[in-house]
Amino acid sequence: AQSVSQHNHHVILSEAASLELGCNYSYGGTVNLFWYVQYPGQHLQLLLKYFSGDPLVKGIKGFEAEFIKSKFSFNLRKPSVQWSDTAEYFCAVILFNTDKLIFGTGTRLQVFP
Amino acid sequence: NAGVTQTPKFQVLKTGQSMTLQCAQDMNHNSMYWYRQDPGMGLRLIYYSASEGTTDKGEVPNGYNVSRLNKREFSLRLESAAPSQTSVYFCASSEPRDYPYEQYFGPGTRLTVT
Secondary structure: OOEEEOOOOEEEEEOOOOEEEOOEEEOOOOEEEEEEEEOOOOOEEEEEEEOOOOOEEEOHHHOEEEEEHHHOEEEEEEOOOOHHHOEEEEEEEEEOOOOOEEEOOOEEEEEEO | OOOEEEEOOEEEEOOOOOEEEEEEEOOOOOEEEEEEEEOOOEEEEEEEEOOOOOOEEOOOOOOOEEEOOOOOEOEEEEOOOOHHHOEEEEEEEEOOOOOOOOOEEOOOEEEEEO
């Protein structure tokens, strides 16, 4: 069965540190990839998405992600985190020509001032 | 444009009680979804509806029923609540013609079953 793995369950950083959250998926066909963010007490919001073209995708709030097809990965990065980035981050995959998202288990990010 | 709305925001039930979670979207989307979110497990799909009048099971459908009465609304019913159904429930919608099917989420319902 297709799955999405997020190996970092809980990440703690100081402000201005760099961030990289890992995401790997298990499916050999064409996929569309998403990162969602859930701020404390809020609903999921889309950070960025990849469906074709440049494998380096830029999203909101200075986040970016790189799709590496050979590694089945879609890691999320930010060069300098802020306290307001404290949230839970979910990687998700849609298989080509389907409309069902498969979510990873999430990574909880805490940023301290 | 409210997006996806859910009611109630919070609910406490006793084991065996029933309730319906309501979801509505005003984006004219055809597809709607119900997820549950549990710590360490991410979001898991309970049921989805590709269009008005159709529903299909997702990954964890047991103990739930759904109803897609019209294009806007998609409800989730717990007939006999169990403590294992304590969770946060999210509704989402998407438009299949808008590839690659970005899903828009509601604010969630936090349900506790005692």
